[in-house]
Amino acid sequence: MADTLKKTLDPQLNRRGFIKGCTMAAAALGLSETMVPKLVEAATSAQRPPVVWLHFQECTGCTETLLRASHPDLARLLLDVISLDYHETVMAAAGHQAEQLLHDTIKNHEGKFLLIVEGGIPLAEDGIYCKIAGKTAKDILAEVAPKSAAVIAIGACAAFGGIQAAKPNPTGAVGVRDLVTDKPVINISGCPFNPISLLGTILHYLTFNRLPELDSLGRPLFAYGRRIHDHCERRAHFDEGRFVEQFGDDFHKQGYCLYKVGCKGPETFANCPSVRFNNVDVWPVSVGHGCVGCTEPNFWDTMTPFYDRLPNVSIPATGIVEDADSVGRKVLGVTAAAIGIHAAVGVGKRLVKGKGKSEE
Amino acid sequence: MSERIVIDPVTRIEGHLKIEVEINNGVVTDAWSSGTLFRGIETILKGREPEEAWLLTQRLCGVCTYIHGVSSVRSVENALGLSVPQNARLVRNLLTGGLYVHDHPVHFYHLSALDWVDIVSALSASPAATESLAYSLSPNAPAIDFAATQVDLRSFVDSGKLGPFAGGYWGHSAYTLSPEENLLFAAHYLHALRQQVKAGRMHAIFGGKNPHVQSLRVGGVTCKDEITSSRISQFRNILNEMRHFIDTIYLPDVQHLATAYPDWAGIGGFKNYLAFGEFQMSDSDPGELFLPCGVIMNKNIDQIEDVMLGQINEHVQHSWYEGNTARYPQNGETVPNYTGYDTADRYSWLKAPRYNGQPMEVGPLARVLVAYGLGQPQVVAAVDQFLNAANLTIADMHSTMGRAAARAIETKVIADQMGAWLDQLKRGATAMVSTSIPATASGFGLNEAPRGALGHWINIEGGKIGNYQMVVPSTWNLGPRCASGDRGPVEEALIGTPVVDAEKPIEILRIVHSYDPCIACAVHVTDNDRDSHYIVKAV
Numbered sequence: 001m002a003d004t005l006k007k008t009l010d011p012q013l014n015r016r017g018f019i020k021g022c023t024m025a026a027a028a029l030g031l032s033e034t035m036v037p038k039l040v041e042a043a044t045s046a047q048r049p050p051v052v053w054l055h056f057q058e059c060t061g062c063t064e065t066l067l068r069a070s071h072p073d074l075a076r077l078l079l080d081v082i083s084l085d086y087h088e089t090v091m092a093a094a095g096h097q098a099e100q101l102l103h104d105t106i107k108n109h110e111g112k113f114l115l116i117v118e119g120g121i122p123l124a125e126d127g128i129y130c131k132i133a134g135k136t137a138k139d140i141l142a143e144v145a146p147k148s149a150a151v152i153a154i155g156a157c158a159a160f161g162g163i164q165a166a167k168p169n170p171t172g173a174v175g176v177r178d179l180v181t182d183k184p185v186i187n188i189s190g191c192p193f194n195p196i197s198l199l200g201t202i203l204h205y206l207t208f209n210r211l212p213e214l215d216s217l218g219r220p221l222f223a224y225g226r227r228i229h230d231h232c233e234r235r236a237h238f239d240e241g242r243f244v245e246q247f248g249d250d251f252h253k254q255g256y257c258l259y260k261v262g263c264k265g266p267e268t269f270a271n272c273p274s275v276r277f278n279n280v281d282v283w284p285v286s287v288g289h290g291c292v293g294c295t296e297p298n299f300w301d302t303m304t305p306f307y308d309r310l311p312n313v314s315i316p317a318t319g320i321v322e323d324a325d326s327v328g329r330k331v332l333g334v335t336a337a338a339i340g341i342h343a344a345v346g347v348g349k350r351l352v353k354g355k356g357k358s359e360e
Numbered sequence: 361m362s363e364r365i366v367i368d369p370v371t372r373i374e375g376h377l378k379i380e381v382e383i384n385n386g387v388v389t390d391a392w393s394s395g396t397l398f399r400g401i402e403t404i405l406k407g408r409e410p411e412e413a414w415l416l417t418q419r420l421c422g423v424c425t426y427i428h429g430v431s432s433v434r435s436v437e438n439a440l441g442l443s444v445p446q447n448a449r450l451v452r453n454l455l456t457g458g459l460y461v462h463d464h465p466v467h468f469y470h471l472s473a474l475d476w477v478d479i480v481s482a483l484s485a486s487p488a489a490t491e492s493l494a495y496s497l498s499p500n501a502p503a504i505d506f507a508a509t510q511v512d513l514r515s516f517v518d519s520g521k522l523g524p525f526a527g528g529y530w531g532h533s534a535y536t537l538s539p540e541e542n543l544l545f546a547a548h549y550l551h552a553l554r555q556q557v558k559a560g561r562m563h564a565i566f567g568g569k570n571p572h573v574q575s576l577r578v579g580g581v582t583c584k585d586e587i588t589s590s591r592i593s594q595f596r597n598i599l600n601e602m603r604h605f606i607d608t609i610y611l612p613d614v615q616h617l618a619t620a621y622p623d624w625a626g627i628g629g630f631k632n633y634l635a636f637g638e639f640q641m642s643d644s645d646p647g648e649l650f651l652p653c654g655v656i657m658n659k660n661i662d663q664i665e666d667v668m669l670g671q672i673n674e675h676v677q678h679s680w681y682e683g684n685t686a687r688y689p690q691n692g693e694t695v696p697n698y699t700g701y702d703t704a705d706r707y708s709w710l711k712a713p714r715y716n717g718q719p720m721e722v723g724p725l726a727r728v729l730v731a732y733g734l735g736q737p738q739v740v741a742a743v744d745q746f747l748n749a750a751n752l753t754i755a756d757m758h759s760t761m762g763r764a765a766a767r768a769i770e771t772k773v774i775a776d777q778m779g780a781w782l783d784q785l786k787r788g789a790t791a792m793v794s795t796s797i798p799a800t801a802s803g804f805g806l807n808e809a810p811r812g813a814l815g816h817w818i819n820i821e822g823g824k825i826g827n828y829q830m831v832v833p834s835t836w837n838l839g840p841r842c843a844s845g846d847r848g849p850v851e852e853a854l855i856g857t858p859v860v861d862a863e864k865p866i867e868i869l870r871i872v873h874s875y876d877p878c879i880a881c882a883v884h885v886t887d888n889d890r891d892s893h894y895i896v897k898a899v
C-alpha cells in the first residue's frame with residue numbers, strides 16, 4: 001500500500017506527513033485505503049478553505065490540542081491545507097486589525113468559510129461574562145455563524161457548554177447547538193478532543209464536500225460511534241470480575257479493570273482506546289486512571305463523583321447489576337487525616353509562613 | 361495632547377484581555393488592564409468531592425495544563441497532612457518540568473516573537489546569508505533549509521491567504537531586524553511549532569494525554585505501571601532532543617534578540633517580585649525546593665525576604681465582584697457583580713491580589729531573580745552566562761527583555777535537571793498512598809506555574825468542598841488597581857513606554873506579551889467615547 005502511494009504521489013507530500021496523516025484519517029473515517037490519494041489530493045489542493053476559529057469561555061486546551069497535531073503538523077496544516085484567517089491565540093494582528101480581519105473574512109467568504117468554535121457561550125445577564133471587543137460571545141456567534149458554510153463545535157465547552165456549564169452554571173453557559181439552528185453544527189466533543197477527529201472531519205469535508213455522518217448528539221460517528229469499554233485493553237479483567245478496589249492496591253498494580261474506582265468507559269463513546277494520544281500510545285486508562293466520560297454531554301455533572309462506580313452496570317462474571325444504592329465511598333484506613341493541619345510549610349530553604357496563629 | 365487607546369482583544373495570549381492606555385506626547389501616562397471573561401469555577405466547585413477538584417481546576421487553563429491540577433491535589437494533601445511517595449514526587453517534578461520545557465518556547469516563538477520579527481521582511485532575505493548568520497549565532501544548531509522556508513512563506517504570501525500572519529504591524533519602524541534575522545526567526549517559528557509537538561509527548565508518557573493529563577490522584581500518581589525502562593528512555597530521548605533545541609536554538613535566539621533590541625532592557629520593568637518556589641527535592645522536607653521561594657521589594661535582590669502567606673490579600677474594589685473588602689484567599693469570596701466597564705471605578709473580572717499591600721510581579725523573572733539573589737548555583741551560572749553573551753547587567757533584567765531572558769534561562773536550568781529525576785525513578789516502587797477525606801479540614805497548595813506563583817486554598821466541610829479559592833499568576837500580573845488605587849504590575853510597567861504610532865501600538869503588545877497573559881481571551885482595540893475630555897482613538 002505504502003509503495004503504491006509513494007509511486008502515485010509527490011514524494012514532497014510524503015515528507016510533509018500527508019500520506020501518513022491521510023492514511024490515519026482514512027482508517028479513522030472507516031474509508032478504504034484506495035481513498036487515501038483522494039484525501040491527499042483534497043488536502044493539498046491549494047484551495048486552502050478559509051477557517052475562522054472563535055474563542056469564548058474556554059481554557060485554550062483545544063487550541064493547544066490543535067498545536068499538538070502531527071501528520072500533518074500545524075505548520076503544514078496552516079501552510080498547505082487551510083487558511084486560518086482568524087484565531088486569537090496565534091494571529092499576528094491585535095485589536096482593531098484583528099476585528100477587521102474577522103469582518104473581511106466573513107464578508108469575502110460568505111457561505112464558504114468553516115467556523116470552528118472553542119468555548120461555551122454564557123447567556124446569563126445578557127452575556128456579560130464573556131466579551132470580546134466590547135461584544136458578547138452570544139452576539140459574535142449570532143453575527144458570524146449564519147454566514148459560515150458549517151460550524152464545528154470543538155471540545156466539551158463548545159459542544160455542550162463544558163465546565164462552566166456545570167452545576168450551578170453561574171454564567172448560564174451553553175453549547176453552540178443551543179444557539180445555532182440554521183447551519184450544520186458538528187460536535188467534536190472531548191476535554192480536549194483528539195486531533196485525529198478534527199483532521200478526519202476536515203478531510204472528509206474537503207474530499208466529499210459534505211460533513212461526515214453524525215450521531216444523535218451531533219458527533220461524527222467515525223470518532224464517537226464506539227463505546228470506550230468495548231475497546232479497552234482492560235476489558236478482559238472486567239469480564240472476569242477482576243477489579244481495582246482502591247487506587248494503589250495490588251490489583252491496581254496488576255492492571256485490573258478500573259470500573260470500581262470510577263471508570264466511566266461503560267457509558268462513554270469515543271475513539272481514545274484505539275487512536276490514543278500524542279503519538280506515544282497512551283490514554284487515561286493506560287496510565288492507571290479511569291475514563292471520566294469527557295466526550296459525553298454535561299459529564300461534569302452526569303459522570304461525577306468521578307471516583308465512584310457507575311450504577312446499573314452489569315458485570316458479566318457475576319451477573320450482578322450494581323444499583324445506585326450500593327454505590328458508596330469505601331472507608332479507607334489512613335492515619336494521615338488525624339494529623340493536625342499545618343498552615344505553615346517550608347518552601348525552599350526558606351519558609352512560606354502561614355496566616356494566623358490559630359492555624360499554626 | 362492626551363489620548364486614550366484601547367486594545368481589545370489582545371491576541372496571542374490565553375483568554376480575553378483588554379488593555380486601555382492614556383498617551384501624552386507619545387508616552388504612556390496611565391494604563392488599565394481588564395480581564396473580560398468570567399467562568400465561575402470557584403462556585404462550581406462548592407459541594408463537590410475534594411478528591412476530584414483537580415480534574416475541574418485543571419480546566420482553568422489548557423495552556424498551563426496540569427499545573428492547576430497538581431495545585432489542587434496538593435491543597436487536599438496539605439489539608440490531610442499527607443506526603444506522597446518518592447516516585448510520585450519525581451513524576452510530578454517531571455510533569456511540571458515538561459510543562460515548562462513545552463510552554464516557554466511556545467510563548468517565545470508563537471505568542472511573542474511576532475512583536476519583534478517582521479515576517480514580510482523575511483521574504484527579501486538572502487537564504488545563504490541567513491545560513492551564515494545562523495551558523496555564527498549557533499554552530500551546533502540543527503540544519504534548517506532557509507531557502508525552502510522562504511519559498512514556503514512566499515507561496516503563502518502570494519496565495520493572498522496570509523492566515524495567522526495577516527493584519528500584523530508589518531513594516532512598522534519598531535521592527536529593526538535585518539531581512540536575514542527575520543528569516544532566521546521565521547524559520548525557527550516553524551521549527552519550534554514542530555518541536556513543541558514532541559515536548560508535549562513528555563507529558564503524555566506519564567500523564568496519559570496532553571493537554572489535560574489524567575494520572576494525578578490525591579496521595580500520588582496513578583501511572584506507576586508506566587514507570588518502565590522503555591518509558592523512561594522514551595522520555596529521556598525527547599528530553600535530550602529538547603535540551604539540544606534549548607541550547608542551540610531557543611537560548612541563542614533570545615540572546616540575539618536581546619542584543620538586537622538593547623533599548624528593551626530598559627523598558628517595561630517592574631520592581632516587586634514574589635515566588636512560591638517549585639520542584640520538591642526531598643521526600644521528608646517539602647520545603648526543600650530546586651527553585652526557591654522569596655519576596656523582592658524595590659528591585660533589591662540582595663535582600664530576599666521570606667514569603668508570609670498571611671500577607672496575601674485579594675482586593676475587589678475595582679473588580680466586578682460584590683463588596684470592597686480585601687480578603688485572605690482561604691476566606692475569599694467570588695460573588696460576581698458586573699457594573700459596566702468604568703476605569704474610574706470597576707473595570708475587570710480579575711481581582712487585585714496584593715502582598716503586604718503591594719502589587720507583585722510573578723513568573724519567570726520573579727523566580728530567576730529570587731533564585732539568583734539566594735545564590736541557587738545553576739540559576740546563577742545560567743544568568744551570568746546569558747548576561748555576558750547579551751552584554752547586559754543584572755539590573756537590566758528588570759525589563760521587558762528581562763522577562764524573555766528569564767523564561768529561556770529557567771527553561772535550560774529545569775531541562776538540565778530533569779534527567780536526574782528520571783534517574784531517580786524506581787521501577788515497581790509505590791507511587792500512591794491511600795487517603796480518606798475528613799469531615800472538616802483546610803489546606804492550601806502552592807506551586808509555580810510557568811506564568812508564576814500559584815495558590816489554591818480549600819476548605820473541606822462535611823467531607824465536601826466548602827470553599828475553594830485560587831490566586832493565579834495572571835491575576836497578580838494583570839489584575840486591576842487595589843483599594844488604595846495603586847496600579848497592578850502590568851499597568852505600572854506600561855507607564856513611561858514610548859508609543860511611536862498610536863494606531864499600531866506594538867510597544868504595548870511587547871510589554872503585555874512579556875507577561876505571557878493567561879486569561880483565556882484576546883485583546884481588540886475598540887472605541888471608547890465615554891470620557892469626553894479625552895480624544896479617544898480606536899486602534
Ligand code: SF4
Nearest residue numbers: 232235257258263265
Ligand atoms: S470499566 Fe473502564 S477500565 Fe474497565 S474495561 Fe471498561 S473502560 Fe476499561
